[in-house]
Amino acid sequence: MRIVVIGATSGIAEQCCRLWVQREACDLLLVARDGAKAGRIAEDLRVRSPASTVEVVTLDFLDAAAIGRLAAEAALKPIDIVLIAHGMLPEQTRVQADLGLCRDTIEINAVSPALFAEAFAHHLAQAGRGTLALIGSVAGDRGRKANYSYGACKGFVERYAEGLEHRLASSGVRVVLIKPGPTDTPMAASYKARGVKLASVEEVARISVRGIDAGRPMFYAPPRWALIMLIVRNLPRFVFNRLNI
Amino acid sequence: MRPVSSWGRLSALPHDVVELSDRSRIAAELAKRRPGIAYGMGRSYGDACLNPEGTLWRTAGLDRFIAFDEASGRLRCEAGATLREIQDVFLPRGWGLPVLPGTRFVTVGGAIANDVHGKNHHETGTFGDHVVSFTLQRTDGEQIASGPGERPDWFAATVGGLGLTGVIVEAELQLRRVPGPWLDTETIAYSGLDAFFQLSDESHPAWEHAVSWIDCTWGEAVRGLFLRARPAADQQRTWRGRELAMPLVPPLSLVNRLTLKPLNRLYWMLNQRQLGRRVEHYVPFLFPLDAIADWNRMYGPKGFYQYQCVVPRESGPAAVREMLTAIARSGEGSVLAVLKTFGERSPQGLLSFPMPGVTLALDFHNHPGLEALFERLDAIVAQAGGRLYPAKDARMPRALFEATYPRLGEFIKYRDPGISSAMSRRLMGS
Numbered sequence: 199m200r201i202v203v204i205g206a207t208s209g210i211a212e213q214c215c216r217l218w219v220q221r222e223a224c225d226l227l228l229v230a231r232d233g234a235k236a237g238r239i240a241e242d243l244r245v246r247s248p249a250s251t252v253e254v255v256t257l258d259f260l261d262a263a264a265i266g267r268l269a270a271e272a273a274l275k276p277i278d279i280v281l282i283a284h285g286m287l288p289e290q291t292r293v294q295a296d297l298g299l300c301r302d303t304i305e306i307n308a309v310s311p312a313l314f315a316e317a318f319a320h321h322l323a324q325a326g327r328g329t330l331a332l333i334g335s336v337a338g339d340r341g342r343k344a345n346y347s348y349g350a351c352k353g354f355v356e357r358y359a360e361g362l363e364h365r366l367a368s369s370g371v372r373v374v375l376i377k378p379g380p381t382d383t384p385m386a387a388s389y390k391a392r393g394v395k396l397a398s399v400e401e402v403a404r405i406s407v408r409g410i411d412a413g414r415p416m417f418y419a420p421p422r423w424a425l426i427m428l429i430v431r432n433l434p435r436f437v438f439n440r441l442n443i
Numbered sequence: 444m445r446p447v448s449s450w451g452r453l454s455a456l457p458h459d460v461v462e463l464s465d466r467s468r469i470a471a472e473l474a475k476r477r478p479g480i481a482y483g484m485g486r487s488y489g490d491a492c493l494n495p496e497g498t499l500w501r502t503a504g505l506d507r508f509i510a511f512d513e514a515s516g517r518l519r520c521e522a523g524a525t526l527r528e529i530q531d532v533f534l535p536r537g538w539g540l541p542v543l544p545g546t547r548f549v550t551v552g553g554a555i556a557n558d559v560h561g562k563n564h565h566e567t568g569t570f571g572d573h574v575v576s577f578t579l580q581r582t583d584g585e586q587i588a589s590g591p592g593e594r595p596d597w598f599a600a601t602v603g604g605l606g607l608t609g610v611i612v613e614a615e616l617q618l619r620r621v622p623g624p625w626l627d628t629e630t631i632a633y634s635g636l637d638a639f640f641q642l643s644d645e646s647h648p649a650w651e652h653a654v655s656w657i658d659c660t661w662g663e664a665v666r667g668l669f670l671r672a673r674p675a676a677d678q679q680r681t682w683r684g685r686e687l688a689m690p691l692v693p694p695l696s697l698v699n700r701l702t703l704k705p706l707n708r709l710y711w712m713l714n715q716r717q718l719g720r721r722v723e724h725y726v727p728f729l730f731p732l733d734a735i736a737d738w739n740r741m742y743g744p745k746g747f748y749q750y751q752c753v754v755p756r757e758s759g760p761a762a763v764r765e766m767l768t769a770i771a772r773s774g775e776g777s778v779l780a781v782l783k784t785f786g787e788r789s790p791q792g793l794l795s796f797p798m799p800g801v802t803l804a805l806d807f808h809n810h811p812g813l814e815a816l817f818e819r820l821d822a823i824v825a826q827a828g829g830r831l832y833p834a835k836d837a838r839m840p841r842a843l844f845e846a847t848y849p850r851l852g853e854f855i856k857y858r859d860p861g862i863s864s865a866m867s868r869r870l871m872g873s
């Protein structure tokens with residue numbers, strides 16, 4: 199298996215990599231902004247699976263030209279899976295008070311994943327095979343006062359994935375959108391401090407890997423969020439707007 | 444702040460939990476919110492890993508492997524890696540940990556800090572005996588690389604050091620070759636303590652692992668099951684572990700005065716079918732309780748105490764007999780009463796628990812009046828020259844700790860002033 203992981207230092211992505219190398223030797227390309235941190239993850243994966251090859255690449259996640267070059271180079275060898283995992287979740291009140299942070303949030307959660315997805319979609323389409331997986335979020339299902347800047351980006355990622363899926367429907371390329379609920383990674387540290395119940399990152403990764411294998415266009419992780427979000431999406435405004443969620 | 448408990452669930456007080464996951468940032472994190480204490484998987488029963496209203500440095504995210512030498516079996520890993528993960532990754536490659544406590548959901552850091560032991564102490568000693576080196580992060584920014592041959596004084600202080608000498612960032616462990624996961628096991632029913640000691644003596648060294656469950660509700664005339672195991676010759680089998688879970692905390696302890704005897708009888712009866720020899724996977728044999736996730740909830744909202752002591756071999760049989768009589772007389776009791784012997788090997792740590800002798804562990808649901816029994820047991824242990832295991836302790840009096848850990852004075856010098864736990868305040872005053 200040849201797998202490219204964008205935002206490879208993400209807790210969810212790291213666990214996915216562990217599952218992948220555990221079941222067979224893989225050829226992994228870890229793409230991150232922090233090379234030292236990604237290097238430590240690469241070391242770990244090599245210990246787990248000495249037969250795998252793990253390479254680290256760093257780049258600026260908003261540099262369109264660099265992203266294009268990365269995808270072109272990576273695609274010199276056939277790619278089985280691309281997982282786009284990076285994201286940031288700042289406190290919503292801080293985003294409201296700081297337009298710079300608002301822009302950064304939108305850039306890293308929406309613009310950047312779209313650039314990576316677009317770049318790799320091109321090469322996968324040419325090869326006529328491979329799976330392009332993106333991580334959305336339950337937060338993208340309906341705008342909420344608690345995290346709408348981030349949530350709007352996740353909604354955008356979902357529309358983008360949908361469009362790519364439509365475009366690539368008749369090719370051999372699968373597009374997969376994973377929508378995790380609150381998960382125990384550094385991103386959700388402030389949720390955790392407030393006592394919000396979090397899914398384990400191992401569980402979310404297991405569901406994600408399985409969904410990617412199956413090429414499912416969209417799924418929640420853990421799956422119970424499907425029902426919860428069905429309700430949340432369909433609550434009438436006069437009810438929803440009174441909820442403190 | 445969020446509520447945090449240890450395995451005994453005696454309290455759930457608020458802690459400021461800092462998640463460590465990037466080992467290059469630990470020095471900075473520790474400097475920020477002192478004093479704190481490291482928290483691994485919280486499998487200690489008492490307050491060794493707690494610091495109410497203060498900082499906890501949780502190490503679960505610090506779980507990466509760093510290097511493995513397939514020729515020598517040496518593994519370098521971060522301190523939050525669990526023994527389970529190590530076993531799962533390396534056993535299929537013919538390597539395993541020489542010392543495994545009764546649960547695999549324990550971190551390397553926690554295993555070092557309590558210098559844990561397994562059911563094979565006669566053969567492999569304690570966890571610290573297989574630590575080649577570690578890196579200790581002090582809260583003042585200093586990093587200390589230590590091992591038996593490098594700054595050995597720091598090694599002796601940190602092995603069994605209850606997390607008080609610094610935060611272990613990474614460690615190098617010596618794994619050993621293992622033929623596979625399967626064990627030849629034997630279960631023998633016995634009655635009377637003499638039979639236990641005789642079985643123990645004759646089991647070493649032919650059987651690597653040995654442990655005994657006893658029904659302590661029978662008083663001095665204990666009856667028990669002696670379990671022993673050694674690597675099986677045939678390793679070509681398949682195993683599917685099943686995991687159950689205790690889904691909620693019952694409003695009352697399921698173990699109480701009314702259920703105590705019936706539960707012990709039931710356990711005895713269920714095991715009558717298991718007597719004799721068979722081949723068993725090492726996971727259910729070494730970690731029987733891991734089969735039910737969150738089993739500690741069965742003791743209800745007030746939690747439970749474990750009382751684990753060791754007494755030297757010479758005074759051991761008499762002391763154990765006296766303790767069992769005292770327990771039976773008090774009307775208290777335990778469904779999980781475990782008896783095993785330690786070998787001659789002295790542990791490396793200044794505060795390590797094991798000593799050559801016999802160790803008894805009992806669980807008691809938390810209710811008023813227990814302390815009187817504990818004090819009676821303390822007196823027997825002290826009289827016999829034994830001591831209590833801090834990993835299991837939430838209540839031992841400071842005087843008992845001081846009297847039974849003679850190297851405490853040497854240890855104190857190595858404490859990190861930026862580290863404090865509920866246990867260290869209780870037993871060392873700060």
Ligand SMILES: Cc1cc2nc3c(=O)[nH]c(=O)nc-3n(C[C@H](O)[C@H](O)[C@H](O)COP(=O)(O)OP(=O)(O)OC[C@H]3O[C@@H](n4cnc5c(N)ncnc54)[C@H](O)[C@@H]3O)c2cc1C
Nearest residue numbers: 483484485486487544545550552553556559560605606611
């Ligand atoms: C079912 C069960 C069976 C058990 N059986 C046995 C047994 O057979 N033998 C035995 O010896 N023990 C046994 N134990 C106890 C257990 O092995 C110890 O309590 C162990 O230390 C728990 O490890 P942990 O990772 O959960 O650490 P915690 O309980 O979270 O912490 C334990 C201590 O380690 C320190 N610590 C943790 N990480 C670090 C670090 N990175 N650096 C410095 N200090 C650190 C903490 O500060 C604390 O003092 C058992 C426990 C259970 C629940």
Ligand SMILES: NC(=O)c1ccc[n+]([C@@H]2O[C@H](COP(=O)([O-])OP(=O)(O)OC[C@H]3O[C@@H](n4cnc5c(N)ncnc54)[C@H](OP(=O)(O)O)[C@@H]3O)[C@@H](O)[C@H]2O)c1
Nearest residue numbers: 207208209210231232283284285335378380381383385386
């Ligand atoms: N955790 C949750 O509760 C949750 C819920 C729903 C969806 N998700 C989504 O799941 C995905 C993975 O998140 P996670 O939970 O694994 O979180 P995480 O462990 O905190 O990882 C976040 C990742 O994003 C990277 N990143 C952040 N800002 C970046 C930037 N400016 N440039 C490059 N990389 C940047 C981080 O890199 P560094 O390591 O260098 O910081 C890290 O790799 C994200 O898309 C997230 O939105 C998470």
